[in-house]
Amino acid sequence: MARRQVRVVGAMLQNEQGRYLITQRPPTASLPLLWEFPGGRVEEGEEDAEALAREIQEEMGVEVDVLGQAMHTHHEYPNYDIDFRVFHCRLSRPTDEIQHLRVHDHRWVALEEMSAYRFPDADAKTLAKLLDLDN
Template sequence: MVAAVLERDGRYLITQRRASAVLPLMWEFPGGRVEAGETDQQALKRELTHRLGVEIDVGKLISFVSHPYEHYVVDLFLYECTLVTELLETRAVNAYKWALSQEFDQYPFTPADEASMNKLLGVN
């Protein structure tokens, strides 16, 4: 799995999973699954276009966590990214927000994203 860390004016872009998704209505950094034959960068660009209708530039890898769930393990790679296009749409997400890191405790994050967030931002 790959996710984008997009920061603007001290706020980070987070997205809420759809009600029909695994871990419904939880919050996460935007991203998704890497398909066979794709690089992480290609997957991030595809997923953010699909989910939010935006184009991004993918920067450096900034964090990696491996999080065990009950029946599987998620390896999550977080990349520093920048928006190429500014207009966001809720295409394949329930909602999105630009949130300050100190506001993250107001949003129930997926366990893998929470582990990444804690490692990356030092949030408790």
């Protein structure tokens, strides 16, 4: 039987101080309370940028401009495979307040501080690539 393939998009949102937005998964979600780049699953028939904007609106109540793909990784979990694409984004209205609609918490974090947070494996791969690009 073929393994389930899940297409996921994430946002690399950076503020004026050069910090990146990460969000904490709810305690009732799979991989509870881990930190991740905001985003979510791409639904059938949806474009990546459209899915990313929708997910961020649903999770945090803010609108983003999706600027372009930053990186692509693949990760195999025990029961499914993740096709994970991360996009550079910016807040459409930087003054909008981030709400915790479907996230437990959020932080703006400098790259060198990211190791203090626990990420799911797929996000950890993305973070490793991001840190490598920064060096």
